Amino acid sequence: MRLCVCFVLLSFIVCASADLSRIREGGRFVWDALGGARDMYRAYQDMREANYKGADKYFHARGNYDAAQRGPGGAWAARVISNAREKWQSDVSGRGAEDTRADQEANVWGRNGGDPNRYRPAGLPSKY
Template sequence: MVRADRIREKDRCMKVSTLSLLFTVVLLACLVSEGHGWFSSVRRKVRQGARFAKGAARGARDMYRGYSDMRKANWKNSDKYFHARANHDAARHGPGGRWAARVISNARENWQSGVSGRGHEDTRADQEANRWGRNGGDPNRYRPKNLPDQYMKVSTLSLLLTVVILACLVSEGHGWFSRSASRGVSRGVRRGAKFVKGAALGARDMYRGYKDMRDANWKNSDKYFHARANHDAARHGPGGRWAAKVISDARENWQSGVSGRGHEDTRADQEANRWGRNGGDPNKYRPAGLPSRY
């Protein structure tokens, strides 16, 4: 009995070692057949391979995140948007990310047309959205009307906030630089630095409010988070108030012009923004049952 167990254990070890050997041989064969001059520049090839693998892993992660968000949103006619967004995000990670996006998209569409029963036309439209995002196109081209803001790309929002703040500092901030000459450069620079610091802290509070609104995903809570974000940002002085106003206006302009929400909703949002920015208690807009951590 003991002898039989030892034989079985030996066979199992041989199977594992054989599989490992097979995998190693296949890997080396691929490196030799596709790497061409690999042995002449080992370090460079290894670095390239590592970058490719890292990009592919990150691209696969972004593809999964897009699929997960699509399922969670469960929003009518949103699939093309999430396809384009996932491919767009994955492709940012270079050749590996683009490769992963293409392979995963093709596998999913092959399954969809062959197993799920959806038609060829739907598969073609999905692949068009996949290619659009993978080639750097704006995923918002496919964004359906009224899709919740929580599915807006955070990186896009962060870029928007940064660009808006820098642009407005350059275009509107020249006044305090010119006045500082007559009042003393040192005092003017300190005032300017204080303003910029307040604007940065205010932008941080605005982003935190937006992130909390996304995380909470609570019905009728958007006005509360608008008021709270503006209230928190305005605590940082003129710079914070300025950042809150610029960011709120930019968001509402986007909302009314791109997302398809109506003028009345934009007006109500701006009322909440001003209420918080002017020192009003954000709890005026707090919906019943919203968890206390918010």
């Protein structure tokens, strides 16, 4: 066991000294992915709190937009979370393919830097 731990640590030191910038990039990706997941969760919480008819697509776009603004890790987290949610929604909740398609359109729009306000319904409180 000690030999394995020593080998892993030695490998890490050798790799780290060989290319610290790649490790920093990988760490940044993970950090951005975690932040992106938080952005997605915050948009979901706001959507639930607002409970506003017709605001679903806005919150989809906003969550993806906020996450993607963090960088590649945030965009990756937004894509994974959005795709998993839409898969669950179409398989379990019974919502139709049209709703899933519209949600994915809003997801991609936000993730690609589009203004989430494109989907903002009239009358949604400015808090959101």
